[in-house]
Amino acid sequence: MFNYLAPSRRAGYSNWDLEKVMTHNTNQEIERLQKWLYGRSEEIASLQTSLTGARAVGPENGGPGEMEKALLIEAILASLNIPFQRYECPDPRVEGGARPNIVAILGEKGDKTLWLFAHMDVVPPGDAEAWTSDPFVLKQSGDLVFGRGTEDNQQAIASMLILAEGLRSLRMEPPVKLGLVFMADEERGSHYGLEWLLETHGDIFSPGDYFIAPDGGSPDGDIIEIAEKAQLWLKFTVSGKQCHASIPQEGRNALVAGSRLILELVRISQKFNLSNPLFLPPMSTFTPTMREANVPAVNILPGKDVFYMDCRLLPGCDPQKALKDFESATKSLEDGFEAKMEVVQWQPATFASPQTEIVKKLKRAIFDVYGVTARPAGIGGATVASFLRKKGFPAVVWSCIRNTCHQPNEYSSITATLKDAAVFGRILFDA
Ligand SMILES: [Zn+2]
Missing domain, CATH: 3.30.70.360 (Alpha-Beta Plaits)
Incomplete structure (x- = not known):
């Protein structure tokens, strides 16, 4: 199933050498990264194919959990020479007895980290009759990919991985580190996912870091969720x-x-x-x-x-x-x-201030990439950002999505996936 990177493309990362990192001015760096990202449509489709095939339905819904998907993500991180750690939350209901949470960090420079959070689990397909294709076999139609999980939350997983690959391929060292968190159990409360990770290993994060959960948003990318009722x-x-x-x-x-x-x-x-x-x-x-x-x-x-x-x-x-x-x-x-x-x-209600640094940086990056002026907003729903905010980390939720999550024939846009990656990349250079 794993066909994200052809072997020939993986070669070369092994002699990764920090001293060879090229220095450019910031705008040139951002342009170079964007150009690289915007040529990666086929890789996103391939990545979505593998992720969708992993069927990461949680045990409450009779599924196997996230381990297959986690191994897939770990293989990609390893191929890019990105150090990562798997934190396993015990759960006797799944084979292997653990739910995986993966934390990867890219970069040496800068004392701040931009953390991006995506969950690996998916909801079950629901009414099978309402699907026009197999929910766990990716179907592509132009820019859109269909399948359970393609939007929720694989668009984010794909954006995060393609950004990491771009930074590695172009040998870029932005002034802000990139932290990637791939979580279990979001759909059923995060008790084996982010809530557990924050309780047991919360010292991974520091309050001065930047936190974005790309697990909600609007079709134009113009809403930054900063508060929850x-x-x-x-x-x-x-x-x-x-x-x-x-x-x-x-x-x-x-x-x-x-x-x-x-x-x-x-x-x-x-x-x-x-x-x-x-x-x-x-x-x-x-x-x-x-x-x-x-x-x-x-x-x-x-x-x-x-x-x-x-x-x-x-x-x-x-x-x-x-x-x-x-x-x-x-x-x-x-x-x-x-x-x-x-x-x-x-x-209780949680919120990050609209004056938070990450809100300002995100607004600038969204304007650059999508050409829209985003506004901070609050919602009634609950996201993983509330767990972060409760621990004192000013998290926001943002992505450019069509809001098809949990529906039959869920889909996601490849262009939006790459542009979201460009937004996150832009923030890394906005020190
Ligand atoms: Zn989600």
Whole structure:
């Protein structure tokens, strides 16, 4: 499967010699790098073919995990003489008993590192019928490559590896080091991935470094995600009394009471109408979502109703106030019903300042490469950047993507992959 670099192209890196590094002025260096990158379309397609074939679905979804993909990435790093280290998080559910996290560093000069983070795991294909080709066999159509993982997060993996290869091939030593992190388990919470890596080996990173997770973005490349809303997931259990559906007066219908409670929660949530234009969407959101299955037959009046609400709170929106108001709604049901509210997930809001160095550098680089003025934004979703921010590392999320992740027929643009690499390369020279 591994056909990323033909053997002849790999030769020559072995006598890598720092003293032979050529010195050019910065603009010439950036131009040389961009020119080199923009001729690499075939390599990106080849790389995407190998990465997609690795089927890095996590064990929760019956997959083998990331090891095959990790070995592929390590082989490429080794062929480029890039030192790397594999950090293994124990996980007895996968063959080999470990989830791989790879950290590679390129460059000797400068005391700062630009860290780029990509996750190796992918979500399962989902509805097989909705795919027009095998999700794990790359299909190319012009500039686009189709397959599970091509965008999420292999576009980033490919950008990172092609940038590293470019720097090696051109014998460039930018004033900022390039750090590459390939992570496990992003799709199921990063417990075996970045969260674990930061807990156990957090000293790899220093707060003065630059941090970008290219795992989110917009089709024009004009959004730099610097903030995430707080995440609050609530579970509501409404209890009534089950009976035969033909004699409803004998029971207390929990489905009906639960439905009334949902409407009341929605009504209450409208009070939290704080707005912040930095965020997309600009308000806190309160969304009733999952409902658990109740009775197994049409003729049973349900005595229990369980549903959930997904809340995303803007900074400044008081979670205690929201909890108090929702709790009071559970106390005001009709006689014969009881409701209980539980917090099943709480994740505080995290943000990097729009004045952070990396935001300014990224904006300059995006303007140079894509010709657009990017703006900082906040989102309701959660990314790996929140783990970094919580540890005091001012991380941002950026890439130029079509937002096809998790969909059938997921795809990614080869041109955007190379241009993203050019953006990151430009930052390395922006010391
Ligand atoms: Zn992702």
